[in-house]
Amino acid sequence: MDVLEVLRTEFAKDDEVDYARLADQLGSSAVRALEELVGAEDPRIASQAVYLAGLIDGSGSFEVVAAGAASRHAIVRVSAAFALPRLPAGPASKLAIRLLSDPDAGVRGRAVRFAAPSRDPLLVRKAQEIAERDEEQWLRELAARLLDTNGGPPG
Amino acid sequence: MRAVFSAKGIDVNLASDQALNRPDLDDLDVDPPTIDGPITAEQAQLFSNHDPNTPDQIFVYFVRACSPPQCGCASRRPAPPQFPNARPSVVIASVASLWTLAHECGHILGLSHVVDDKRLMFDTTWDITKPLPDLAADEETKIKASPFTK
Numbered sequence: 001m002d003v004l005e006v007l008r009t010e011f012a013k014d015d016e017v018d019y020a021r022l023a024d025q026l027g028s029s030a031v032r033a034l035e036e037l038v039g040a041e042d043p044r045i046a047s048q049a050v051y052l053a054g055l056i057d058g059s060g061s062f063e064v065v066a067a068g069a070a071s072r073h074a075i076v077r078v079s080a081a082f083a084l085p086r087l088p089a090g091p092a093s094k095l096a097i098r099l100l101s102d103p104d105a106g107v108r109g110r111a112v113r114f115a116a117p118s119r120d121p122l123l124v125r126k127a128q129e130i131a132e133r134d135e136e137q138w139l140r141e142l143a144a145r146l147l148d149t150n151g152g153p154p155g
Numbered sequence: 156m157r158a159v160f161s162a163k164g165i166d167v168n169l170a171s172d173q174a175l176n177r178p179d180l181d182d183l184d185v186d187p188p189t190i191d192g193p194i195t196a197e198q199a200q201l202f203s204n205h206d207p208n209t210p211d212q213i214f215v216y217f218v219r220a221c222s223p224p225q226c227g228c229a230s231r232r233p234a235p236p237q238f239p240n241a242r243p244s245v246v247i248a249s250v251a252s253l254w255t256l257a258h259e260c261g262h263i264l265g266l267s268h269v270v271d272d273k274r275l276m277f278d279t280t281w282d283i284t285k286p287l288p289d290l291a292a293d294e295e296t297k298i299k300a301s302p303f304t305k
Contacts, residue, residue, distance in 0.1 A: 016268070
């Protein structure tokens with residue numbers, strides 16, 4: 001069974017997909033197959049590919065998450081936002097900036113959970129903008145609460 | 156779901172339903188998903204909507220997405236500190252199949268995965284080949300012995 005087939009079989013499961021085991025066993029050898037799955041039209045499979053890519057510490061895995069962040073499907077973009085804490089700091093910050101401006105409030109909400117407690121002044125400033133001006137009240141409140149918990153916006 | 160269970164003489168009753176206004180939990184962190192293990196802070200927040208007067212019911216929450224991504228997950232874990240008793244909960248994502256709800260409730264009722272693609276507890280419900288998935292005799296016995304079956 002090739003890597004793509006292994007991934008398709010595992011991702012088809014309703015629950016108990018063992019992402020950690022897949023990341024350990026396949027590592028960076030899975031990246032090309034994950035790229036293919038993220039580009040496929042099935043958002044269920046694409047969101048899983050993005051999540052697994054976020055667990056793989058290898059060349060090309062960040063690009064898979066970034067491709068997910070550009071998906072036309074919100075559930076794929078939200079999977080990319082969930083992956084932010086597991087990415088290297090620099091690339092994660094760049095991706096977070098994009099996701100903080102996502103048209104979907106749920107994606108922005110997940111990104112702001114990453115941005116508000118971060119030490120990156122730009123991310124914290126973006127989180128402050130959401131707290132002040134986002135069109136969704138629940139998201140303004142969430143961002144404000146997270147910023148308050150983490151010491152407030154930069155001076 | 157009703158059709159699968161009623162084939163074994165088990166009725167499924169919907170006690171009540173409501174639309175929760177919790178957009179912050181519509182994409183839910185369930186990482187790591189375990190049926191009897193700890194729940195996440197976000198699961199605890201969502202499950203706090205349980206009616207404390209109905210401890211013998213299964214609570215089902217429909218969300219847009221779970222992380223890690225999966226069709227659904229089941230939890231029998233008590234949610235401390237406000238819930239002294241177990242509040243069995245099922246979370247169903249928007250990518251779920253026709254059978255995911257029944258499958259996850261099956262986990263709550265004590266059933267495990269099987270390798271037969273004609274049965275409800277096949278681990279890939281999108282690929283169940285029988286129009287009405289089966290419950291085996293031993294699964295029926297387990298369900299009828301569950302504290303959530305009257």
